Amino acid sequence: MSLIEIDNLSVTFRAKGREVQAVQGVSLTVGEKESFGLVGESGSGKSTILRAICGLAPVSGGTIRIGGKVIPSPRGRDFSRRVQMVFQDPYASLHPRHTIDRTLSEPLAIHGIGNSDARVMQVLEDVGLPTSFRFRYPHQLSGGQRQRVAIARALMLNPQILLLDEPTSALDASVQAEVLNLLNRLRAEHGLTFLMVSHDLAVIDHMCDRVLVMQHGRAVEELSREALAAAQMKTAYARSLFDASADRLLGPTPEPVK
Amino acid sequence: MTLLDVQNLRVTFDTETGPVQAVRGVSFSLGRERLGIVGESGSGKTMTGRAVLRLIRPPGRIEADRMVFDGQDLMKASDREMRALRGQRIGMVMQDPKYSLNPVMSVGQQLTEGLRLRDRIGRAAAHAKAVAALEAVQIRDPERVMAAYPHELSGGMGQRVMIAMMLIPEPDLLIADEPTSALDVTVQAEVLSILDGLVRDRGMGLIFISHDLRLVSRFCDRVLVMYKGRIVEEVQAGNLLAARHPYTQGLLNCLPRIGGPRAPLPGLDRSGAWAQDNGGTR
Numbered sequence: 001m002s003l004i005e006i007d008n009l010s011v012t013f014r015a016k017g018r019e020v021q022a023v024q025g026v027s028l029t030v031g032e033k034e035s036f037g038l039v040g041e042s043g044s045g046k047s048t049i050l051r052a053i054c055g056l057a058p059v060s061g062g063t064i065r066i067g068g069k070v071i072p073s074p075r076g077r078d079f080s081r082r083v084q085m086v087f088q089d090p091y092a093s094l095h096p097r098h099t100i101d102r103t104l105s106e107p108l109a110i111h112g113i114g115n116s117d118a119r120v121m122q123v124l125e126d127v128g129l130p131t132s133f134r135f136r137y138p139h140q141l142s143g144g145q146r147q148r149v150a151i152a153r154a155l156m157l158n159p160q161i162l163l164l165d166e167p168t169s170a171l172d173a174s175v176q177a178e179v180l181n182l183l184n185r186l187r188a189e190h191g192l193t194f195l196m197v198s199h200d201l202a203v204i205d206h207m208c209d210r211v212l213v214m215q216h217g218r219a220v221e222e223l224s225r226e227a228l229a230a231a232q233m234k235t236a237y238a239r240s241l242f243d244a245s246a247d248r249l250l251g252p253t254p255e256p257v258k
Numbered sequence: 259m260t261l262l263d264v265q266n267l268r269v270t271f272d273t274e275t276g277p278v279q280a281v282r283g284v285s286f287s288l289g290r291e292r293l294g295i296v297g298e299s300g301s302g303k304t305m306t307g308r309a310v311l312r313l314i315r316p317p318g319r320i321e322a323d324r325m326v327f328d329g330q331d332l333m334k335a336s337d338r339e340m341r342a343l344r345g346q347r348i349g350m351v352m353q354d355p356k357y358s359l360n361p362v363m364s365v366g367q368q369l370t371e372g373l374r375l376r377d378r379i380g381r382a383a384a385h386a387k388a389v390a391a392l393e394a395v396q397i398r399d400p401e402r403v404m405a406a407y408p409h410e411l412s413g414g415m416g417q418r419v420m421i422a423m424m425l426i427p428e429p430d431l432l433i434a435d436e437p438t439s440a441l442d443v444t445v446q447a448e449v450l451s452i453l454d455g456l457v458r459d460r461g462m463g464l465i466f467i468s469h470d471l472r473l474v475s476r477f478c479d480r481v482l483v484m485y486k487g488r489i490v491e492e493v494q495a496g497n498l499l500a501a502r503h504p505y506t507q508g509l510l511n512c513l514p515r516i517g518g519p520r521a522p523l524p525g526l527d528r529s530g531a532w533a534q535d536n537g538g539t540r
Contacts, residue, residue, distance in 0.1 A: 041442035174526035176512070177525055180514065181522040185522075199442050202516050207514075240444065241443065242516075244443040244446070
């Protein structure tokens, strides 16, 4: 059975008396412990789907089910125990005047979970940050370190599902590699399910088993990882996205290094 | 013909903990070609671009053995002479349209401001020139964009407005600092082909600063790879895969590839002797 089932989801924003349909009738399912990617240009509605799952965007139609049950509105505590989100910009998503310790222990306080000292130390170790960072402020960390803190915060409640909104697009290539490796390791260790948004097909390909290509708020084409690697896309848009991917310029893919 | 010649450029910031050198002895020369500068954050690539225009404020200091643009010594030029160069002869496209456009001026006002004040062109003529510049960067509805404010434009549109703005005075050299990092891959390709056409048609020199090695190699003739304020390697863009330096190779290998192996991506190995040299700073 699928863990996340999104059926015919529509999101409509109202601005200046005008309606903007950001997502129009998108359906997708993500299995347990699967990693699913959403890809498309900006304004295609890929991030809006993640925000709609979290209750941060106005759903105007369709249903979202997690574990077979329609998720309640407002989302409530059980939801946040199960689903956590990592945002795009690590410079904007951490409270600038809270120490890392306070940022990380806040979810525990809200949910009335004790033993926060040990949990904070444990999660810092999990994401590969030295425990001496515990009482630092975000401005004392680099972009990659901040994104590790954001991932650590998402892990505090031991969720089952992580929603990742362009988690590495603000990072340097070498730091991106470290964060992607970290996410893959955490997925294996904690048995997590990923729903990940990116505009970079190569990143999605590295991380995800299946990918949904979106354009103008609609689903264009769903591809398996094999179909993507073999360039077997059926729609013109998915192909243009594939062709524009900078990765294509370096010539043939090297053989896996043993 | 050499358009810009830079020898031993250094940018130093005096801080409470002593001087920090952001750029440590960079030398390059540029003809009417496309030169890429690549490096991670903090490698000094942006500072190199800004130093050419002497856009670094105190306490930052610019020093160079030689920095000559088209026969004019940039190190000795007065502030007035520098102002005459900036925009007119050397243009610069900044990184982020969100922060680099004036939020309370319409696009049209911003595009025509220079023409009206500096070139003393009439309102109608300036408007026509600005519309033509927007058309040159493939904006489909230039009249609507002229009346719009920056927050009403998408990132791609804003970036194209900034490029249009820099191209109105027809500079001989354009310094583009991550002009496409805020854009989607499809729009990115469009903006690059616009820049490419301009370099070819107008014979402009271009310094293209980016952190994306793959992008730069597609688009430029030569690539300088920077690390900690130094140029570690210069490669012909076509031969990027033959790059020798461990840092360049590391930057290439840490990128995921479509259809590549699922094994953990190799991190950057900074244990080599090339990474240890701090040049006596800090």
